[in-house]
Amino acid sequence: MATLVAPAVVRKKSGAHAAHDAHGHHELGFFQKYVFSQDHKVIGIQFMFSSLFFLLIGGGLAMIVRLQLGWPDSTVARPALINAFYAFLSHILPASAISVTKIGYTLDPEFYASAFTMHATFMIFFAVMPFLMGTFANYLIPLKIGAGDMAFPKINMLSFWFALVAGGLMFSSFFFKGGAAGGGWTNYTPLSDLSEQLGGANVGQNLWVISLLVSGVASLMGAVNYITTIVNMRCPGMSFFRLPLSIWAIFVTAILLLLAIPVLTAALVLLLFDRTVHTSFFIPASIMIAGQPLVGRTGGGQVLLWQHLFWFFGHPEVYIMILPAMGISSDILSNFARKPIFGYKAMVFSICGIAVLGFFVWGHHMFQSGMNPLLGTTFMISTMLIAVPSAIKTFNWLGTLYGGNFKFTTPFLFAVGFVAMFVIGGLSGIFMASTPVDIFIHDTYFIVGHIHYVLFGGSIFSIFAGIYFWFPKMFGRMMNETMGKIHFWTVFISFNGVFFPMHILGIGGMMRRIYDYTQYPHLSHFQGLNAFMSVSAFVLGASTLLFLFNLFWSMFKGEKAGMNPWRSNTLEWTVPSPPGHGNFAETPHVFRGPYEYSAPGHHEDFWPQNEPPEGWLERAEQMKAAAAHG
């Protein structure tokens, strides 16, 4: 014990000295400070604004999708407001997207395909992923582990700018002839491979591939940085098992990114070769276009290869988007329950378990793809198993709430909403894991409902919780609670209004990605339900505007936050809000885990990680003196 304590004191001083040397002597110009910044906090906030922007784009596209699905056939009577919405859209969308005829406005089916493809692409790659693994990872890692910054600040800066360029490339694809990619976010070959079959989106399809390649570089740079920082730059006393769960989740997710992104990159490069230099990685010899053999290709490729490569990335990707959200909500739940997280180690091991198993379940996306049915059995078993760690986490969240003492603040509401909605998303997954049931519900709205319960009800609820929770640290002011609560309840109710009925549509046999289901007599009776879902979606969309208003209003007019408004334990709350460059004046020393709330015998109901135990400083001084004598 003694040998541990003494060097820590020395280090504490040298740390302070180093911080002074590194940061005290020069003022940065505006561009270096706010634009091409290498400060992890600025980069985190930059990621937040870019993600918000793409969240709005993705959300806007979802509104267009819902507009079409609510009143798909122009012979269905449309409310006046809906026609007004169409009239508005016809002014801002490309001319080919909406046509006006005697029977009313009609959305172009190709534009519809682009809309749902780009909705998912923007939401997954440019909103949810950068929110979690850009905003929160960047902002929280150094602050929570007691480091001055990331291990590689310059790479960190480049990561943001690569991500932004990727987003810009993706967005620009709307403006090229043929419009944006329309093959679904999964972009199954050969549909995505041959522009003849897409019906025009040639440049847009190439841009989709290139943009994701660039975005992959950004993700890899981030991942390398996060892993290095967490492994090497934890402050004294911050052992792995004293890391907050948010950091554990981000750490494991960074490893997932590092292993999964290269596979996507490989698949994208093959697809780009197929599309631009006419190789045939995904094109079989027998392929016909409009009854004629395809000229200019040798064939000999494998159609299913794309699906295997894509889902080998794509399934870990799902966990990339949920694990950090789980970590964030764990932190917030424990904080507001004023209780230690229940089963900390079980939580850590289940994060690791999900990460490992996440690489063995990709085939469950392909049960009906024509893959060997024996593989279906294998993937069903691994998929059933991966539900176990998720169940463990859920029960531990309940255990955390048990015996708590909570005030219903907005971040807490969103974190609880996360648990409630993630449970539905997790349970609906079991239906699809069962191979025979999946025969029927595969590629129906059931899966659309499921993914939105996980990605919106899970990830985005948690992202909202995280923004409300760490906003005071980022900007030194609180977000408005009244607006926050209105936001929560509007989101909670309208979210369920949009996505719960999707399960009903799914088991009613409604296929996903379908422009006009009223073409099918057995689906046309769903128009009323779809209209209800669309109205809910519009309310959901509008609630985001309230959130944005609150965000910007609070940035300037919010109540001053102080250092630790939530009476929290972790290290980011021991520095001023917002923290200065270099974060900590002195390298902190950590004495305990992150969740010591309501510890018996302690005078407060929280116990910051860096607060020395009683008599520690005195003992350290004595030891130093003894060492000097000896």
Add this chain to the structure above:
Amino acid sequence: MLAQAVPPRYHYPTDWWNPAAWFPSKSSTYAGQIDNIYVVIFWITFVVFLIVEGGLVYFLFKYRYKPGRKATYTHGNNTLEITWTAIPAVILVILAVFSNSLWSEIRDPNKFPKDATTISIKPRQFEWDITYPGPDKKFGTADDIQTVNQLYLEVNKPVQIKLEGQDVIHSFFVPEFRIKQDAVPGMPTAVWIVPTKIAQYEIACAELCGYGHYHMKGTVSIISGDSLARWMKSQAPAPVVPVTTIAPDSTQQSAAAH
């Protein structure tokens, strides 16, 4: 060809408490078995849902902030951890075992009905090209019968459908049969069905296949053996007639027709 029948208008199920009532009607031998597994999973997940969400709401109410009360200080409980790891694991493995026996019954090529007649469907953008082998039961001979978007099956007789996409991936989906199978270019797949009712249903494409994906539908007519034989006779064997693909601006026409 038979006129396209309009299925009865759907009503939300009066027996709404029965999870299977929300499905389309069932019309193949294994449709009921698939529904049964769905129902079992439904009730298991429903109970879990009630316990978890009920517990959540109860805790939120019971442990809401009261000044002066201190939260319970606990880091967890290993017995509980083991319990809530083991119980879901056992339930899920049992579900997997049950699911798998039906899965292999439907999908294992060795378990396909031996006496099934074979039909070949080669979908393309955006229609179903269907070939019957004709009296000689061989494909690629002069007596093959070709149709587009019109599938005729004999009731209560096993039939094997060979699928292969011509251009992109399509997916053969008949909700009432509870069958869905991708038709992949360059990689033949197959499904089998025993239709159990004389009826007409729609074939839907369940895999995004381009801008015309939404109207890529066909009709499956389940008829008696005699009717099928009569229909077979009435079809003069003919070479494949290429049918023009529907142009993108057909939305208006089909909407108006509808």
